[in-house]
Amino acid sequence: MLKAMEADGLENVHGESVMVPHWVRGNESCTMLEPRQYKVAIMGLGSSVGTPPQGIKAEALVVHSFDELHSRASEAKGKIIIYDQGYVNYGVSVAYRDLGADEAAKVGGVAALIRSVASFSIHSPHTGWQDYKDNTTKVPTACIAVEDAEMFSRMAARGTKIVLKLKMEAKNLPDAKSRNTVAEIRGREHPEQVVLVSGHLDSWDVGQGAMDDGGGAFISWQALSLIHRLGLRPRRTLRAVLWTAEEEGLVGSYQYYQRHKSNISNYDLVMESDIGTFTPTGIMFTGSSNAKSIMTEVLSLLKPINASQLLDHAEGGDVSFWISAGVPGGSLANQNEKYFWFHHSDGDTMSVQDPHAMDLCSAVWAVTAFVVADMEDMLPRH
Secondary structure, eight states: OHHHHHHTTOEEEEEEEEEEEEEEOOOEEEEEEESSOEEEOEEEOBTOOOOOTTOEEEEEEEESSHHHHHHTHHHHTTOEEEEOOOOSOHHHHHHHHHHHHHHHHHTTOSEEEEEOOOSSOSSOOOOOBOOOOTTSOOOOEEEEOHHHHHHHHHHHHTTOOOEEEEEEOOEEEEEEEEEEEEEEEOOSSEEEEEEEEEEEOOOOSSSOOIIIIIHHHHHHHHHHHHHHHTTOOOSEEEEEEEESOSTTTSHHHHHHHHHHGGGGGGEEEEEEOOSOOSSEEEEEEESOHHHHHHHHHHHHTTGGGTOOEEEESOOOGGGHHHHHTTOOEEEEEEOOTTHHHHTTSTTOSGGGOOHHHHHHHHHHHHHHHHHHHHSSSOOOOO
């Protein structure tokens, strides 16, 4: 990666070391034994512990919310808890993936199976990171396909006893060394001032990570490459950062922030693309009203490709530390209605990506970053 960026003519190409969690999935399986034999499609959740080598055989308890789980706590001890929580939106429904195992353990559950956090399914489990809380027993946890979660709900509604056997080899190893990947076009007048574009380079061990977040990482690289090939050099430095360990909890970006926050006054704009690189419509932006007025004019340059909308509230976990500290922030607005069809699943492959749409996204990223970096003054924070 570093050599490829150097070959593109980018400057100050380097890696910044980061210690990251090291979780290994291993083999995993789930079989329904009663009321009939059936192979359940599962995908272990990040940081999950494994089962004993012989697996866990237990009756299942199906619930549709945390409230229902706790109201039926007397039934939960020794059971595998199945959550069929339905899909509201990612921000709401992901709580079951994040906390399902922990809540199951609180009521004596021996494992947790969570309906995949997906807006559409073709019997495809979707993985993701999950969190254990201190002082709670760590129980194995995996996601299951939407169709299987709904099947279990129908069985439970009829009063049918469900018995499962779950086997997971998942294990957590000592932290390992990774890196954030950095490349620049140095500013001609104020090289110490930075406009940052970014995406995360890590992905889950299923699919290819093409959409999440290969697209965001590579339009950030491509934006600088386009500007370099055009022979342009803005007043301020353009910096692309391809984050590591976003999926494990913004680990790489947090360490970058801790390392560089002493220069926060020199960060002009921070942008991240991590919600798809489908056909772009503009930029989602967080900043002062004066900064929004300026960004509206910047985005007007993108009217020829119908990507001139300036929307409120940038979405980007990796740049959230900077935005919370007052740095103007942006994220890519795009027609990503199908994003959660493929997210964290075997379906996240290059077939999801459309080359023309990605070219347009690269253009939005390049134009926005260059124009802001080349203005006489930094974006106002007040």
